[in-house]
Amino acid sequence: MSIRRQKWIFILTLILIAAFAFTSCQKKEQKVEKVQKIQVITTLFPLYDFVKNISQDKVDAVLLLPPGVEPHSFEPKPDDIVRINKADLFIYTGPFMEPWAADILKGLDNKSLIVVDSSKDISLMGEKGKHGHDHEKKKEVHEKEHRHSHEKGHKHDHEMDPHIWLNFANAQKMVDHILEGLVKKDPTNKELYSKNAEQYKSKLNDLDQKFKETLSRCKKKIFIHAGHFAFGYLARRYGLQYVAAYGFSPDAEPSPKRLIELTKTMKKHGLKHIYYEELITPRVAETLSKETGATLLMLHGAHNLTKDEFEKGVTFISLMEENRKNLEAGLQCQ
Amino acid sequence: MEMIDFLSYGFIQRALITGFFIALLCSFLGFFLVLRRLSLIGDGLAHVTFGSVAVALFFKTFALYVSIPVVMISALGILRLIEKAKLHGDAAIGIVSSLGIAIGILLASLAGGFNIDLFSYLFGNILAISREEMILSILLSGVVFLVIIFFYHDLLSVTFDEESAKAAGVKTRRINTLLFLLTAVTVVLTMKAVGILLTSALLILPAVTSLQVSKGFKASLLISSLVGVLSVIGGIFISFWLNLPTGATIVLFNFFIFMLVFAHRRYNIKKRRLL
Amino acid sequence: MSVTIISVRELSFQYNSAEVLAEVSFDVTPGDYIGLVGPNGSGKTTLIRILLGLLMPSAGTVSLFGRSSLDFREWYKVGYLSQRFMASYHHFPATVKEIVSMGLLSKKRFPKRMGSSDEMAIEKALECMDIVDIKDKLIHELSGGQQQRVFIARTIVNEPDLLILDEPTAAVDPETRERFFNLLENLNHQKRTTIILVTHDMGSIGKYASKMMYLDKRVIFYGTFEEFCRSTDMSSLFGSLSQHLICHRHE
Numbered sequence: 001m002s003i004r005r006q007k008w009i010f011i012l013t014l015i016l017i018a019a020f021a022f023t024s025c026q027k028k029e030q031k032v033e034k035v036q037k038i039q040v041i042t043t044l045f046p047l048y049d050f051v052k053n054i055s056q057d058k059v060d061a062v063l064l065l066p067p068g069v070e071p072h073s074f075e076p077k078p079d080d081i082v083r084i085n086k087a088d089l090f091i092y093t094g095p096f097m098e099p100w101a102a103d104i105l106k107g108l109d110n111k112s113l114i115v116v117d118s119s120k121d122i123s124l125m126g127e128k129g130k131h132g133h134d135h136e137k138k139k140e141v142h143e144k145e146h147r148h149s150h151e152k153g154h155k156h157d158h159e160m161d162p163h164i165w166l167n168f169a170n171a172q173k174m175v176d177h178i179l180e181g182l183v184k185k186d187p188t189n190k191e192l193y194s195k196n197a198e199q200y201k202s203k204l205n206d207l208d209q210k211f212k213e214t215l216s217r218c219k220k221k222i223f224i225h226a227g228h229f230a231f232g233y234l235a236r237r238y239g240l241q242y243v244a245a246y247g248f249s250p251d252a253e254p255s256p257k258r259l260i261e262l263t264k265t266m267k268k269h270g271l272k273h274i275y276y277e278e279l280i281t282p283r284v285a286e287t288l289s290k291e292t293g294a295t296l297l298m299l300h301g302a303h304n305l306t307k308d309e310f311e312k313g314v315t316f317i318s319l320m321e322e323n324r325k326n327l328e329a330g331l332q333c334q
Numbered sequence: 335m336e337m338i339d340f341l342s343y344g345f346i347q348r349a350l351i352t353g354f355f356i357a358l359l360c361s362f363l364g365f366f367l368v369l370r371r372l373s374l375i376g377d378g379l380a381h382v383t384f385g386s387v388a389v390a391l392f393f394k395t396f397a398l399y400v401s402i403p404v405v406m407i408s409a410l411g412i413l414r415l416i417e418k419a420k421l422h423g424d425a426a427i428g429i430v431s432s433l434g435i436a437i438g439i440l441l442a443s444l445a446g447g448f449n450i451d452l453f454s455y456l457f458g459n460i461l462a463i464s465r466e467e468m469i470l471s472i473l474l475s476g477v478v479f480l481v482i483i484f485f486y487h488d489l490l491s492v493t494f495d496e497e498s499a500k501a502a503g504v505k506t507r508r509i510n511t512l513l514f515l516l517t518a519v520t521v522v523l524t525m526k527a528v529g530i531l532l533t534s535a536l537l538i539l540p541a542v543t544s545l546q547v548s549k550g551f552k553a554s555l556l557i558s559s560l561v562g563v564l565s566v567i568g569g570i571f572i573s574f575w576l577n578l579p580t581g582a583t584i585v586l587f588n589f590f591i592f593m594l595v596f597a598h599r600r601y602n603i604k605k606r607r608l609l
Numbered sequence: 610m611s612v613t614i615i616s617v618r619e620l621s622f623q624y625n626s627a628e629v630l631a632e633v634s635f636d637v638t639p640g641d642y643i644g645l646v647g648p649n650g651s652g653k654t655t656l657i658r659i660l661l662g663l664l665m666p667s668a669g670t671v672s673l674f675g676r677s678s679l680d681f682r683e684w685y686k687v688g689y690l691s692q693r694f695m696a697s698y699h700h701f702p703a704t705v706k707e708i709v710s711m712g713l714l715s716k717k718r719f720p721k722r723m724g725s726s727d728e729m730a731i732e733k734a735l736e737c738m739d740i741v742d743i744k745d746k747l748i749h750e751l752s753g754g755q756q757q758r759v760f761i762a763r764t765i766v767n768e769p770d771l772l773i774l775d776e777p778t779a780a781v782d783p784e785t786r787e788r789f790f791n792l793l794e795n796l797n798h799q800k801r802t803t804i805i806l807v808t809h810d811m812g813s814i815g816k817y818a819s820k821m822m823y824l825d826k827r828v829i830f831y832g833t834f835e836e837f838c839r840s841t842d843m844s845s846l847f848g849s850l851s852q853h854l855i856c857h858r859h860e
Contacts, residue, residue, distance in 0.1 A: 067447025070454060253459050253581060256574045260343060280454040283462035287345045306449035369701065487721045491711045494703060498691060501661045502715035503684030548747055550704035 038186055039087040043098050044071060045304050046165040047091050047118060049316040050175050053200040055182060058189050062087075067307040070279050072228070072249035075100055085110045088185050091178055094119025096248075097162035116181035118174040124160040125232050161248055163301065167233035168208040168320075172201045207320055211238055214324055218331035222269050223299075224262055226285030227277025230301040240331075245284050250277070254284065259291075266292045273330035275299040279306065297326040340574055349460050349580065352468045353566040356524050359475040360536035361562030362482055363517050365555050368541035369493050371423050375412065375514075376537040378427035379521040380530045382408040382434030384452070388441040391448045401522045408434060409518035413510055457529040460570070460580050467527040474523060478516055482555075485509060490551055531581050536562055539588040546595045561591055612675045614639055614771055614803045615660060620669030622655055628826060629655050633669070635822065635831050639770075640801040642793070644818035646811055651825040653807045657775055660805075661689055674770075685716035688769035690760055690777050705751070705759050706744045709734055712763035734766040737792065754782040761789060768800065775807045790817055815855045 038059040042048040048063040055061065064080055065071055076084070084090055085108055092098045094117055105115055164170040179197040183190045215238040225231060228246035235242030243265055245254045266274065266288070274294040276285035278301060289296050300319045327333075340346060360376075367375055386404035390397040408430050415426035442452065458467070482489065491499040492509045500506045524533045540562035544554045569584030576583070615637035622630040630652045637643065647653050658664040660671060662678050671678040674686060709731050710723060735741045738758040748756060757777070764772065772793070778786045794817055796802040808814050814821070821837045823830040823846075830843055837843055838856035847855075 066442070068449055068451060069447070070451035073451075073453060250454075253461065253579045255577045255579055256340070256346060256349075256461055256570065257577045259345060259461055260340070263343065279451045281450065283459055286464065287462040291344050307445070307447045308449050310447070484720045487711070487714050487717070487723075490703070490707065491714055494701060494708070494711065495691075497663060498689065498711070499714075500663055501684065501687070501689040501691075502711070503682070504714060545700060545702055548750075549702060550745075550747065551702055551707050554702040 038089065038182075040089040040091065040182075041084055041087045043092040043101070044165075044302075046171065046302050046316050047093065047174070047178065050171075050178050050200070051091065051182070054175065054179055054193050054196045055189075056192070056196065058186070058192065059089075059182070063304075065304045067305055067310050068279060069304060070250065071097070071303045076104060081108075084108065084113070087113060089114050089116065089181055091116040091118060091181065094122075094124075094162055094164065096124065096160045114181050114185050116177050118177045119162075119164055120177055122164050122170050122173055124162070124164070125236070126160055159248055161229065161232045163230045163233060163248075165302065165316075166231055167237050168204045168211070169237070170233065171204050171316075175201050175204070203317060207317060207324075208237075211320075211324055214328050214333055215240065215331070218328075218333035220269060220271060220331040222265070222271070223273075223275060223327065223330060224266055224271060224288070225275045225277070225299055226262075226282065226288055227275070227280065227299070227301070230277065230303075231299060245288075250280055259284070259288065262288055263291045266294060271330070272332075273297045273326075275326070275330065277301055279304060297330050299323055299326060345461055345463070346570070346574075348463045348465070348468050349570055350567060352463045352471050352527060353460055353570060353584075354563055355471045355475040356528055356532070357536055357540070357562035357566040358559050359471065359478050359520055360524060360533065361540035361559045362475075362478055362555065363513070363520055364537035364562075365541040365544065365558040366489060366493050366513060367517065368538060368545070372427070373538045373541075374424060374427050374534075375409070375517060376521055376534040377530075378412070378431035378434075379405050379409060379518055380525055380533060381431035381438075383522055383525055385434035385436075385438035385441075388438035388445075388448075388452060391450070391452070392441045392445050398522070398526070402519060405522050406515050406518040409514040410511065413514045417507075417510075457531075458525065458527045460528040460532060460584070463527050467523070470523055471527060474519060478520070481512060481516065485512070486552075489513070529581055532566075532584060535585040535588060536566070539585070539592055540565065543588070543592040543595050546592070546599050548599070561588070565591060612639070613637065613672075614641070614674060616672045616675075617660075618670045620656075620659065620666050620671065622652070622659065622664070623667045624655075630659075630666075631827050633824075633828055635828055637771075637803060637805070639803055640797065641820055642797045642804045642818045643806065643820045643822055644814035645805055645807045645822045645824060646809075646814065647824035647829075653824055654775060656824065657689075657773055657805070657807060660773065661687065685767050686770045687715075688712070688764040688767070688772045690764045690772075690774045700749055703748055704745050705735070705740060705748065706731060708748055708759055709744075709762045709766050712766035716767050730766055730768075734762040737765065738762040739788070754785040757781045757785055757789075761792070765792075765796070769802070771803045771805070772796070773805045776809065777806070778808070778810070793817060811851075811855055 040051050040055070040059045040061045041064055042051055042061060043064050045063060045065075048061055051059065051061045062083065064076065064083075065074055081104055084104065087110070090105070090113055092101045092115075095102060096119075165174060175197050179193055182193050186193075211234075221239070222241040222243065223231075223235075225242065225244040227244060228250040229242075229244040229248050231242055231244070234240075243262065245258060245262060265271075271292075272294050273296075274285050274288050274292070275297050276282035277299065282296065285296055288294065300323055302316055302319050305314055341350075364373075364376075367373060382405050383401050386401040387397045389404065390400035393400075412423075412426045412430045415421045415429060416423055419426075421429075438452070442448065488499070488504050488509050491502065491504055492506050496506050521533055524536070540558045543561045544558035547554065547557050549557065565588035566584050569587040570580055572578070572587055573580040573583035613636050615635075617636075618634050620630060620633040621628070633656065645653055645656075655664065659666050660673070660678070662681070662684075673681045674683065710727065712734070713723070713727050713730060714721060732741070735744055738761055740755065740758050740762060743751065743755065748759065751759065761777065764774070774793075778789060781789070790813070793804055793806070797804055797817075797819075804818075806814070806818065815834060818834065820833055821830065822828060823843070829846070830837060830840060832840075834856070838852065844852045
């Protein structure tokens, strides 16, 4: 009896799986038939949004990350690799954000694929202040030393901060790289792409100016982020001190000492706000807020969007605008 | 930083209190599970929880309302597979847990993405425990404690030899159901509070350590809970002193205790042979 | 008051459509000491598991102490020693005393507590099997013979009216075996404990049992030992020499 029942459950499951597989295949085929446009695969939301802004509707841009997925823990699935194989253009952030990209690209049969490493010519910051091994003071010194070495353009073997898009000067360079790739693949629309890119870059430039202006009139010059260390570039550009609970990716949990240091820093600087990151349940931020009475504010790293955000049509610039407002509130800017 | 300062932080206090009760909870249940060769049930049910969270996100409801009943049903599914289909525990756990993951992945792709990273929703952190999680863990360990007190002899005999227990009129089915349901609730709650790593480690390591000591049943059960509590509390302090992530430190410290006890036992056996 | 201890009517059992037991009917009266014999796969263990309520029969009825086994609740009246007693206890953390105490469980109601009278019963059973000095040892520290004594102690600790023993002397040293059979004889004579003993060992069974049942899917023979020895069916089944040997030992 029970064996027979199990058999049925098994068969039913198989049928269900087959049904799903069938419908999803159909969907894909329809897409392929309809679209003759250039296929552009992007890995992170900023790249996706940049491509959209430059190309308008001329290309078919795809964001590899499914909505809501935290990108640092992302690994492409076989299906994703098939998509990359069929694409015309593959745009990724850089080898430190997508360590899997190099291996996959090596294994591709797609000879006509143009690959854009958007971090080209952008100097990366290293492990500074990534994790609070030392006390606050020591770290400031540590930071300065590091800043020096990076400004000289030294390359380090250890981990690098991949969040280059959060410096809007870098973002403009990334737009240039993307433009270059698009034009190479589709020279006929060169003029349109160049015009759009220029316009978008000037928007990014405005954004940069606005940040500069806002953050120059703040009482506090430090902000605490209960997420991973994503805003290092932003902090450096506007002369702020930045402390994060995690390292460059949100994988390892912080130690108790780290959390105590963060509470102490918050109390010392009289901070009334703590920032949390997108996509991830803000457990650590809630803990710190309970500890210090600070209120939670979001600082969106723009790595990826949630499903709702996609449906609302959120853009990179609108996200950064939100960030600016939240920083304005949190750093008590007048 | 001094100890008093360390202990004055709310999140450290919550970690110590919740950690204490979760250690008791897991090491008590884990003791029975390990002896019945169901050590991996924690891992298996964690996978099911993953699937159930996907279901909850899919229907946009509060995850615990879906996870707890779904994981309870899965636990009973494992039990029935063992009883009716005469499968070994590991195979039954494997079937149910892979089904859980499969459903989770299927729904994730059907939904076309979520509003939150599925994994982060799932994995708690012992340093970021909410008040509610603390209270729930205390209540749940209270329930488990009472069950063990009132059903101690039944649990002992069912764990020792199910058939003889049944022949002696023990309601083995009821006892098994109780044990599996408690395990299900424990896995969901402790996973939410302290993460999968600690949940599955605390279900296995304290029990295995106590079995190295070679004492009677009651003594081993108590040693198991003692080892669990010691590892969690000790692990929290060590992670503070050495500035390490707490969850991983607890697991390593627990393993260290296990190795010590194991080495001690080996040494004793050798000594006995030489005499 | 002489209630029938066991009454089995038209019992049959199929497993995956293979016939294991068919048309089994018999009665056991108080004070019987029955040797249950039969070839491998003859359904002895299945019969016992049905008697104990561990298996549901495909057809037929079983009653224990005058009550249908479906709603029989007084399992403390039945002591059971299973054949697989040593299977998986290699590292089970239980002391001799803890294991013997499990035997008292069937008498208890919720919440099950052990009192001083239980302590005494345990002590008595330990003495009976001469294992008092190892009562705090772990089961897996003991030799096979010692383990067997522990399990026997567990079976007799609440002085059951009916003892069902499945191959209890399969892996046991001669001394334990001798002690065990003497114990059964005492229980049977002094306390009129009813005993069903499944065994391979046709030779020694005759020394103790008062009745014989020969099972091979059906009850081929069931009767007193004398009847067994006089039965011509049995002598044709076993050969007269074997029958003679079994019966000779009995005298």
